Structures are given as C-alpha cells and as structure tokens.
Amino acid sequence: MKAGVLRERSGALLLVLPVLVFMAVFFLWPLWAMVTAAFVDDAVSKVLPRTAASIVSWNGQGVPSEAAHKALVQDLRAATDEQALGEAVRRLNSAASGFRTLLGRTIPAVKAASDPAQVDLLAIDPRWKDTRFWMALKEAMPPYTDRNILAAVDMKRDASGSIVLEAADASAHRLIMLRTLLVAAMVTIACAVIGLPYAMLAASLTGWKRSVLLLAVVLPLWTSLLVRTAAWFILLQNEGLINRALQAIGLIDSPLPLIFNRLGVVIAMTHVLLPFMVLPIYSVILGIPRNLMSAAQSMGAGPVRAFWRVLLPLSLPGLLSGSLLVFMVAIGYYITPALLGGANDQMISSVIAFYATGTANWGLAGALGLMLLGVTTVLYTIYGRFSTSPQVPGA
C-alpha cells in the first residue's frame, strides 16, 4: 500500500515536473533577472578589474597614484570584448558626461603604444587630471548598487554618500507613480459605480434580458484588447462618432477633446475592465437567497431600506474583490494609456517600457518594475484572502 502511494506520487511528480522546470526557467528566472538588473552594477569592474583593485585606496583627493594609472592602462589594453567595453563606457558616461569622448581618445592611443609602461594618460588627454572622471570610475566599481532603486523614487546619493532628493525638475518617477495610482483609482471607482448596479440589474432579471446583459459583458472580454483600443480611438477622436453625434444634436459647437488626455484613457480602461467588476459581483449576488429581500419587505422595510440594509451589505464581498482586481490590473496597464493618452497620462508601465526598450537602461527599468511587481503582489495576496477562488474571472 505504501509503495503504491509512493509510486503514484512519483508518477504525479513526473507529470508536473516539465511545467515546473519550464516555469522556473522561463518565468521565475526572468523575474529574478529583472530584480538583479536593478541591483547589480558590474559593467565597469568586469572590464577594468585591476583598476578596481587599485583605485580602492584612493581617497578622492587629487589625482590617483601612478599605480592606478598603470592598472587602467593595462586593463584597457587587455579589454578585447568590444560589447563589454561599450557597456562600461556607457555606464561611465552616464555617471560623468564626457567620459565617452575621453575614452574614445584614450583607448586607441593606449592600444597603439608599444610599451605599456611608457604610456602617460595625461599626455594623451589632459582631462585625466580632472578628479571628476576618476571619482566616476571609483564609484562605478562596487558590484552592487542602490542607485537604480533610489532613482526610482527620485532620490540619489550625493558626493558624500548620503541619500538626498533628486532636483525637482530632473526626475518625475514619484509623480508618475502617483498618477498611476490616481488613474487606477478613477477607473476602479468608475467600474464600481457602473458595475454594481449593472450586476444587480442582471441578477434581478430572468430569461433573455439577463442573457443580453451578460452577453454584453462577456463579448468584449472575448474581443481582442487591440481591437477595443482601436475602436475607442475611432469613437473618441475629434472627427469621431461621439463628437459628430454631439455636434449633430447641437450640444456642442466644436469637438470636445476626448482623446490623448486623461478622460479618454479612463473611458477606454473602464470599458476594458468593467467585466472584471461585474462578474464577481454578479456571482456573489446569485449566491444570496432570493427570499431575503422579500423577507425584509414583509417585515416592513421599504424597497430602498431593504436594498440598503440587506442586498448591498451582502454584495459587498463581490464589490471588494472586483475593485481589488480592477485596481490591480489597472496599475500595470500599458497598451491603452500608450495609445489613447497624452504625454501627461503615461503610467508607470510606459516609463518601464521606455527605459527597457528605448534606452536599454535595464537597471532603472528593473527597479521600477520591482516596485510595480511589489504593489501587485500585495494586492493579489489581499485578493486571494477575500476571494474564494483566486483566479482571474473570465479567464
């Protein structure tokens, strides 16, 4: 009997193992790669190991010792991996502008020299007298950094190493995070205000009327997100159906600005996320015994009172899990704000995408992504507690 259980268990394990390996390699590892990208900073120390060892003793006063110069020359002569060298140059140039041209002149000269012991960096370029460049070099040496995670919340380390706020006009990550939360909250409220009565209405109806109401929720869910976003683009644009209709009935003279602003983003996101609100509320209401309302009324409560004291409190769990779900999905939204929003409506996902694909600044993209992932994880955990089935409905 025991051997049988064991065999069954190892059989089950064998079946699960392929997915487990696949998910570990292609899901967990990439997430881990993103997290480490935010903290690992070894582009420079990998290429210039001798300089790293030698510059540690430099105290930041004056030009570093002759030994550090020698180490740098040796490192630059030994650096054959063009890609790694390019990474290092980019990293240094972002710390001290001008480093790219400085190294652009230094590297060929150092490599061309016949005797490395005779190379004089100051003779190649007088800028090597500038402690700014040596400081950048020293600061780029530790293999781990909190630079990205600080930059993600608009902070940095000053020359003395203490954490200070970034200049107000230099960075806007906090603003964008606040905006992300604000837009997500607006969408959640809009979905709740529409979704709660809609779900109640659907639950109170029977037959084809209920089917129509539910179909209207499920059909968009089955339609491609790109199609829905393109459709809102068509409806909201200045010559779009909505503006045309409003002008035709004489409500407005000139087109209302509905697209490339906050309003357009909120309208389209509400449309996309409304099913995630309606379906949980609907399933909760269906579980409420129908005779409760009539019982309340038979005991003298008016319809409003019966609604307020009986139906509404009982449907709150659905409202709560729907709201959590909508909010959680909304903060990570990318496509709709990217296509329907203006420059001032971009949410955190757009910024992450910009750093990752636009400037290949994976460190900062990773740090911002880590924050988004953290908030989502917290919300999902709360959602899992409140909802009996921790699955995305309609999936």
Add this chain to the structure above:
Amino acid sequence: MFRAIQITFGIAIVVFLLMPIFAILPLAFTSSVFLNYPIPAYSMRWMHELTTADVWRTSIVNSLIIGSGATVFATVLGTLASLGMRSGTLPMVGLLRTLFLLPMVVPAVVLGVGMQIFLVRLGLASTYLGVIIAHAVLCIPFVIVSVSAALQGIDPSIERAASSLGAPPVTVFRRVTLPLAIPGVVSGAIFAFATSLDEVVLTLFVAGPNQRTLARQMFSSIRENINPTVAAAALLLIIGTLCLGGLATLLRWRQKRSALETAPSAI
C-alpha cells in the same frame, strides 16, 4: 419610474459595452483613407491591403506561427501538469497551482523586462523560439484552468468501475480519463491560441522586426499612422476570436451535458 431608470441604465451600459466593437467593423470596408464616419462608399480596398501589403501579410503569418507554437507548448505542458496535480498525492499542490497561475497576475511589462534581459543573455531575443516561449508562459495558466476543470468534472467512480472490471491503469487513462478530459484540453488550447493572438506587450519586448505579430503591427499602426487597415485587421481578429470563442463555448456545453448524463446526482 424606478423601472424606467433601470431599463435606461441597462440599455445605456449595454450600448457602452458593445458600441465600440460594432463601430469599428464597418470601417473595414470604407473606401476613404480616414478611419472615421461617415463612410463615403464601400470597398474591399483595405481588406486587399491587409492581405497583400508585406508588413501586414507577414504579421498574419507570424501570428499563426507563434500562436501555434505557443499553443502546442502550453497545451502539452499544461495538460501534463493538470493530470499530475489531479491525484492529490503531491505535497504543496496549492503552492504549485498558485505558481502556475501567476503569469496571469504579474504585470505584462514587468515580465517583459525580465524576459528581454533573460532572452538576450540566452541569445534567444528576436527569434521565433524566444517569442513562442514567452507566449507559452502566458498561455499555460489558461490551459491548466481549463483542463483542471474538465478533470474535476470526471466522476472517479467511472474510473474505479473500469479498473474493477480489470482494466490496467494505462487502459483506464486511455479509454476513460482522456476521452472525458479532451474537451477541456481542446478549449484550453483555444484559450491559449487566443491569448497568444492578442498578446502585444511581451512581443514588444522580446520580438525583433522579423517576428512582428498581427497585434503588434496593429499597435504600431495605431500609434504611428492609423488607417483603415487597422479596422480590417480588427475584423479579422474579431472573426477569429469569435469562432474560437464559439468553439470553446460549444465544447464546454457538451462537456456539461456529458457530465449531466454520466453523473446526474453530482450537479
């Protein structure tokens, strides 16, 4: 009075939900170069553009290649995992299930950044295999949800009956369990394909210009230079997903009916 408000509200929201989908479709047949109403005349011009212009045609082919690849990966892996998690003998099954469903929850952009860094290191960035793997990660949860539901609907007494009549475990699986689970597997595969078809964000991060999918091409077209080809592509996608959705619903309905027939007391 209250009734009238209810009816108006219901109709208004139904219109809000459905209007965008129906508004875009006729524009696939406009003759104008602008993507708006009124339609001056109907023509097949943009449908023609969609099927002949290089960027669009390649993107359709890419969507089919990548969608099929991701579907095969996700269906095989997801079905195996569902079978393994079914018996209940595995320790920490709840944790495993949560892990397998996580790709639905993690923001696409976050997964995209990680996937990009990881695939570049592996040398799989901007390759078909890389995009297929990335899509498969997103599709696996849908397969697991669907197949697990189908397996849950199977009455264990049928399998017990088969083995008490002398069928060895392999025969029980092949002749009883698998045929009953097949509708769930197929609808899982359909969900997987539809997910891959509609995926943009991961594709944005991991695909090169040669792996542009239809959804990705629509994204850049809306962003850069919107024209009625987008509506034609939308029509194609809607017809595609509606066919897939109809098929999945049909299968689910048949599954429910067969479950009713085999175990009337369970429902």
